[in-house]
Amino acid sequence: MQEKETGRVEAFSDGVFAVAITLLVLNIKVPGLLPDDKGLWAVLAREWSMYVAYITSFATIGIMWLNHHRILVHIRRTDTILILLNLLLLSIIVLIPVPTDLLAEYLVRPDMHVAAIIYSSMFFVMSCCFNFLWRYASHENRLLAKNVSPQAVAAINQQYLCGPLFYTVTFVVAWFNAPISILLNFILALFFAIPGPSLASFSGRMKREETVV
Structure with missing residues (x-):
């Protein structure tokens, strides 16, 4: 079996995804020492x-x-x-922790x-870049x-065309109801975790052919 030419692209991309998820964790703030440790649950709940x-x-980046x-x-x-289209996608992925921190700070504010x-606009741009990458490769x-x-x-x-369309909906909803738009973003992450039947069957068939070779 001939080795794929995309090995370096995959390895670099995996590293960027890992960095993006790590930056998400760094945004989680641990409360300082409290005068009374009985109030810790209340402090954590407020966050x-x-x-x-x-x-x-995390769900969106993971999916x-x-x-x-x-x-x-x-x-x-x-x-x-x-490679340039992949870099464009990765530049958006690694930027996601910034609006995430912004959302965490202002979700309880006017x-x-x-x-x-x-x-939501960040996720819309991300889904567009993802579609550009796939459409170019598959044309x-x-x-x-x-x-x-x-x-x-x-x-x-x-x-994958559903991505930009659905994220446009979350963007519009965000103007009127921020919590609902965040919920829709999470649901979309779960939706894209499920492969279509044709994609799943093709992947399995391709693996069997490579095994034979």
Whole structure:
């Protein structure tokens, strides 16, 4: 079996995803010593916005990494444009901790909708970059494995196109109801964790063919 040309791209991308998740953890603030330790639970409970922002962003970055891995399974070759598009995507991924910290700070303040708008817009840009990456690689099977079927590509295109559309909805909702927009962002992360039937069956078939080779 011939070694894939995307090995370095995958390794570098995995490192950036790991850094982004690590930066999320660094945003979690531990309360200082209290005069009475009985009040610690109350202090921790008041930081609920920080936990909500962390969980939503962790889920989104984690699922984005999962889908990034899924498309690289199909991509067999790289070129300069693909690498640049991947870097563009990673530049957004590693920036997510910033609006996450902003959301954690302002979700309990009057300007919460501004933080939610910035937060949702970041995910919208991320999903667009992800689509650019996949569409470029898959156009006329430009960089894909030879045995990738048009049906599999069409199924993946349809699934990932939902990203920009749905994140546009969360962006609009953020103007009117910040908590609901955050909930929708979390639900979207769970949605993209589920592979489409065509994608799952193709991945399994491809692995069996590689085993035979």
